[in-house]
Amino acid sequence: MARVKAEQQPNTGRTLIVLVxxxxxxxxxxxFLNVVKGGNLLNEANLLYAALIxxxxxxxxxxGFGVTGTExxxxxxxxxxWMGLIACTGAVAHRWVEAGHPPFASVYEMLLSFVWTLxxxxxxxxxxxxxxxxGTVTMPVAIVGVVLMQLLRTEVHPLVPALQSTWLHVHVTLxxxxxxACALSFALAMMFLIQDKMMTETFLAVxxxxxxxxxxxxxxxxxxxxGGLNVIAWDAEQKSEVFLSRGVRLFVTIxxxxxxxxxxxxxxxxxxxxxxxxxxxxxxWYARSLPAxxxxxxxxxxxxxxxxxxxxxxxxxxxxxxNPEPQNQESWILVANRAVFVSLLLQVMALAMFLVRTRDGHxxxxxxxxxxxxxxxxxxxxxxxxxxxxxxxxxxxxxxxxRKDLERLLPSTDDLDRITYKTIGIAFPxxxxxxxxxxxxxxxxxxxxxxxxxxxxxxxxxxxxxxxYVHARVTRGWRGRKAAYLAIAGFTVVMFTFFGVTYLxxxxxxxx
Amino acid sequence: xxxxxxxxxxxxWQTLASIKTGVVLLILVVIFSAAGxxxxxxxxxxxxxxxxxxxxxxxxxxDAVGLTDVFHAWWFLGLMLxxxxxxxxxxxxxxxxxxxxxxRPYKYPDESFRRxxxxxxxxxxxxxxxxxxxxxxxxxxxxxxxxxVVRADHFAIFxxxxxxxxxxxxxxxxxLLLIFFGAIVDGIWGxxxxxxxxxGETTATVDLRNGTTRVLPFAIRCDExxxxxxxxxxxxxxxxxxAVVQNGQDVENKEIVVNDPLLYGGVRFYQSxxxxxxxxxxxxxxxxxxxxxxxxxxxxxxxxxxAALDAGTTVRFxxxxxxxxxxxxxxxxxxxxxxxxxxxxxxxxxxxxxxFDVWLPASVGAGENAQAPYQFDPKDLRMGHFTGLQVSHEPxxxxxxxxxVLLGLGLAFVFYVVHARFWVVPIRDARTAKHSLWIxxxxxxNRDAFGQRxxxxxxxxxxxxxxxxxxxxxxxxxxxxxx
Numbered sequence: 001m002a003r004v005k006a007e008q009q010p011n012t013g014r015t016l017i018v019l020v021x022x023x024x025x026x027x028x029x030x031x032f033l034n035v036v037k038g039g040n041l042l043n044e045a046n047l048l049y050a051a052l053i054x055x056x057x058x059x060x061x062x063x064g065f066g067v068t069g070t071e072x073x074x075x076x077x078x079x080x081x082w083m084g085l086i087a088c089t090g091a092v093a094h095r096w097v098e099a100g101h102p103p104f105a106s107v108y109e110m111l112l113s114f115v116w117t118l119x120x121x122x123x124x125x126x127x128x129x130x131x132x133x134x135g136t137v138t139m140p141v142a143i144v145g146v147v148l149m150q151l152l153r154t155e156v157h158p159l160v161p162a163l164q165s166t167w168l169h170v171h172v173t174l175x176x177x178x179x180x181a182c183a184l185s186f187a188l189a190m191m192f193l194i195q196d197k198m199m200t201e202t203f204l205a206v207x208x209x210x211x212x213x214x215x216x217x218x219x220x221x222x223x224x225x226x227g228g229l230n231v232i233a234w235d236a237e238q239k240s241e242v243f244l245s246r247g248v249r250l251f252v253t254i255x256x257x258x259x260x261x262x263x264x265x266x267x268x269x270x271x272x273x274x275x276x277x278x279x280x281x282x283x284x285w286y287a288r289s290l291p292a293x294x295x296x297x298x299x300x301x302x303x304x305x306x307x308x309x310x311x312x313x314x315x316x317x318x319x320x321x322x323n324p325e326p327q328n329q330e331s332w333i334l335v336a337n338r339a340v341f342v343s344l345l346l347q348v349m350a351l352a353m354f355l356v357r358t359r360d361g362h363x364x365x366x367x368x369x370x371x372x373x374x375x376x377x378x379x380x381x382x383x384x385x386x387x388x389x390x391x392x393x394x395x396x397x398x399x400x401x402x403r404k405d406l407e408r409l410l411p412s413t414d415d416l417d418r419i420t421y422k423t424i425g426i427a428f429p430x431x432x433x434x435x436x437x438x439x440x441x442x443x444x445x446x447x448x449x450x451x452x453x454x455x456x457x458x459x460x461x462x463x464x465x466x467x468x469y470v471h472a473r474v475t476r477g478w479r480g481r482k483a484a485y486l487a488i489a490g491f492t493v494v495m496f497t498f499f500g501v502t503y504l505x506x507x508x509x510x511x512x
Numbered sequence: 513x514x515x516x517x518x519x520x521x522x523x524x525w526q527t528l529a530s531i532k533t534g535v536v537l538l539i540l541v542v543i544f545s546a547a548g549x550x551x552x553x554x555x556x557x558x559x560x561x562x563x564x565x566x567x568x569x570x571x572x573x574x575d576a577v578g579l580t581d582v583f584h585a586w587w588f589l590g591l592m593l594x595x596x597x598x599x600x601x602x603x604x605x606x607x608x609x610x611x612x613x614x615x616r617p618y619k620y621p622d623e624s625f626r627r628x629x630x631x632x633x634x635x636x637x638x639x640x641x642x643x644x645x646x647x648x649x650x651x652x653x654x655x656x657x658x659x660x661v662v663r664a665d666h667f668a669i670f671x672x673x674x675x676x677x678x679x680x681x682x683x684x685x686x687x688l689l690l691i692f693f694g695a696i697v698d699g700i701w702g703x704x705x706x707x708x709x710x711x712g713e714t715t716a717t718v719d720l721r722n723g724t725t726r727v728l729p730f731a732i733r734c735d736e737x738x739x740x741x742x743x744x745x746x747x748x749x750x751x752x753x754x755a756v757v758q759n760g761q762d763v764e765n766k767e768i769v770v771n772d773p774l775l776y777g778g779v780r781f782y783q784s785x786x787x788x789x790x791x792x793x794x795x796x797x798x799x800x801x802x803x804x805x806x807x808x809x810x811x812x813x814x815x816x817x818x819a820a821l822d823a824g825t826t827v828r829f830x831x832x833x834x835x836x837x838x839x840x841x842x843x844x845x846x847x848x849x850x851x852x853x854x855x856x857x858x859x860x861x862x863x864x865x866x867x868f869d870v871w872l873p874a875s876v877g878a879g880e881n882a883q884a885p886y887q888f889d890p891k892d893l894r895m896g897h898f899t900g901l902q903v904s905h906e907p908x909x910x911x912x913x914x915x916x917v918l919l920g921l922g923l924a925f926v927f928y929v930v931h932a933r934f935w936v937v938p939i940r941d942a943r944t945a946k947h948s949l950w951i952x953x954x955x956x957x958n959r960d961a962f963g964q965r966x967x968x969x970x971x972x973x974x975x976x977x978x979x980x981x982x983x984x985x986x987x988x989x990x991x992x993x994x995x
Contacts, residue, residue: 418960429923436916444771447782447904448704449912450695452583453556454549464542468535475531501549 024057047091052146054084062135115145117180137187167441174434181427186491189484192416207396208271214385215265228253234375252363270339278332292319344393351386458497465490529605548582619670632952640938643949646976647936669936680925687918694911707901709734730758737899750786752899785900796892824862831856
């Protein structure tokens with residue numbers, strides 16, 4: 001059986017490589033023709049475009065490797081990634097020269113640095129640690145980053161006085177490096193869970209819950225009466241958001257888009273609810289066991305104060321012995337998996353509609369007379385949510401359809417566990433230095449090294465979570481799943497610090 | 513019933529020193545500081561905004577539990593102190609063991625240790641001395657300094673590197689404590705405030721954050737302040753020339769910009785804002801006589817100054833309105849920002865003893881412009897500037913920054929510096945009377961990479977063994993016979 005497979009592989013292997021190569025060549029040719037017309041070959045937009053093409057080729061090959069396990073893809077995939085990285089380096093250098101400062105001043109420039117770091121780390125992880133399949137996860141993320149950059153493109157902004165400091169550049173560089181390492185540790189922890197035979201249904205529950213959270217968040221905050229969707233107005237001439245008064249942004253309503261989002265929310269909710277129905281018996285069982293669990297909590301409290309030993313048989317364990325867990329119902333899982341596929345199509349549609357309708361057209365507002373334009377720049381949060389949702393669903397489908405191959409390709413659980421720890425061994429000192437550099441900069445600028453502003457506080461929380469990971473692993477010997485959960489929790493906090501704090505919580509870090 | 517204080521103290525100590533307590537405390541800190549970023553905080557929020565966001569009951573509740581100012585609440589400080597205590601206790605609890613390990617390295621591996629150690633390997637040798645020399649050479653070429661351990665009945669080779677790595681975790685914890693210490697010192701003895709200075713003004717009073725003022729033991733004077741802009745008009749640079757005045761003398765001068773403060777007597781002055789203060793520094797005008805073709809002349813003066821126009825006529829700069837409005841024939845000051853400025857001059861003629869009110873621009877209307885002996889044409893108006901300074905005194909800073917440096921070093925040691933140890937023991941098999949070299953190694957982290965290093969060492973020992981000439985003919989014969 002294995003031999004048959006081995007014989008088949010070169011065939012399919014060549015097809016994909018040739019296809020991707022042709023695609024890259026075609027796109028480069030088209031781009032080149034455009035450039036010849038424009039006359040300027042090596043500007044930032046072209047370099048970025050080239051990076052995008054190569055990253056896309058690399059991602060396609062990595063995905064091909066992830067799905068079929070054909071070894072020969074990896075060589076070409078990393079070649080494409082190398083080319084993309086070179087182009088990306090060119091774009092970074094160009095930006096640097098043009099702006100006169102390292103590219104860390106705006107969301108756009110930070111994405112540029114982030115994408116660069118991510119591609120570099122992917123190559124390191126692949127060459128040094130032999131985690132070849134990592135590109136399957138990181139390269140699509142890099143593509144999303146480059147695409148977001150195309151949408152968020154802004155010209156070079158001069159730096160306000162507070163931002164003109166070497167320490168700022170040190171701070172942001174360290175932050176990007178640390179966050180990229182955190183992203184890598186997250187991907188590795190996920191792979192660990194896959195390799196550790198965590199049930200596909202659990203991934204189903206988690207992924208569909210995350211997408212549901214994204215859509216529910218959008219609908220909850222932006223749905224307007226009669227099916228509109230509220231977005232912030234954009235003044236194309238001033239290149240800024242429209243303000244009603246100081247600090248109050250003007251929202252315009254895109255008609256009907258709200259209905260689409262609501263519909264998407266409903267469909268995205270289907271996989272989770274089918275999953276819950278399939279678990280109905282188990283939920284009832286769990287609810288019944290709650291009294292036993294309360295006594296467990298009581299025991300845990302006693303244990304914290306050192307009053308009782310933990311290894312006594314808990315009430316829950318006793319309860320479980322008498323009432324074994326019921327079997328789950330397979331047919332509902334089947335429904336859930338199909339629903340994920342359908343929801344993916346609808347999500348793509350929602351994204352497409354969102355892109356089309358925000359880029360063109362003028363819309364009315366409830367708060368002001370007249371029609372206003374909007375722009376993707378004003379809704380980076382919604383945009384990353386929509387793209388992220390699609391990405392999460394895609395990853396789940398990849399896992400669902402190709403789990404066996406993935407398990408064959410991934411390193412052993414022990415290896416993954418150790419590499420995760422090593423990645424965090426890189427991320428944690430970087431996080432520490434990042435916070436220190438930020439504090440030093442703040443001290444130079446505002447005369448105080450720590451002012452408990454939300455971004456600072458959340459950076460400290462991130463640090464604390466990774467400190468927990470290190471302690472749990474080193475001194476308590478937590479390996480495997482518990483450690484992987486902590487690594488995942490750490491990255492969730494990183495994402496919140498990076499995106500959530502900027503958009504949800506107010507503070508000094510308004511520049512980023 | 514007598515309470516056993518010893519037992520209670522021991523129990524408390526154990527609880528405090530346990531990693532469990534540390535983890536629980538850390539989780540609590542995470543939860544409360546997250547709450548502090550989600551609930552609006554009083555020090556950084558306007559009271560109105562607070563009232564808009566929460567209902568009165570909610571505000572009362574949040575204030576009562578301290579959630580509106582988490583980071584200055586006594587219980588949060590208490591929590592941080594508990595964390596510090598937990599770190600101290602945990603370190604003290606574990607330190608003696610580590611110190612013993614550090615100060616008295618384990619040099620001769622006994623039999624039970626040799627049995628369980630991984631990685632280990634045995635290499636056949638002809639004689640003890642030759643084997644040991646080969647091992648020493650191999651270790652030397654790997655950059656180690658092997659030492660011979662000679663005991664009464666046995667001997668061995670011990671080599672190690674980076675023993676300090678065992679203490680790294682204490683360096684990290686000590687540096688954290690140092691940072692906390694600095695922050696507490698700043699919290700108690702430090703202060704922050706703001707200072708607004710007009711150009712040429714001197715002051716020693718700082719407005720503190722909490723609404724009070726503080727008088728410095730020296731005064732600060734702003735000689736000049738300015739702003740540079742980018743082409744598109746956004747500010748590029750703010751600067752102020754400051755002078756420290758003590759007992760009437762300038763003791764220090766510095767031009768500060770954003771990110772480059774002035775430090776004097778433990779007090780730092782940071783550039784934080786800049787603007788016009790609505791006062792005129794210099795008004796330049798051209799005056800020409802109303803009657804006849806007299807000479808035009810340029811005059812320049814500041815507010816309340818008087819300039820002579822000719823032998824019998826003077827002009828006084830009586831009033832300046834940065835942004836005027838006229839209503840019911842009266843001139844009003846609309847704001848202190850430079851908008852549409854108006855100037856009030858008083859022209860006095862000695863010969864006739866009359867004074868004329870002149871207003872510029874003439875449209876202000878209330879004046880007697882036409883009757884005045886001179887007509888004025890404004891040429892230049894230079895406004896005075898103020899510079900906004902942040903002032904802070906942070907006596908604990910040195911502790912914070914040295915803690916940070918130490919923390920970086922400590923973490924580098926914790927994650928990247930490996931304490932590697934090698935033991936080499938010659939063994940004689942009692943049954944076959946053959947000699948072999950037992951090689952063992954241990955590392956406190958990064959064990960897989962160490963495994964590779966261990967294999968390198970074994971390979972090196974084997975090549976060294978081949979190149980070493982046999983020590984005695986008898987041994988040589990024995991080894992040849994052995995083959």
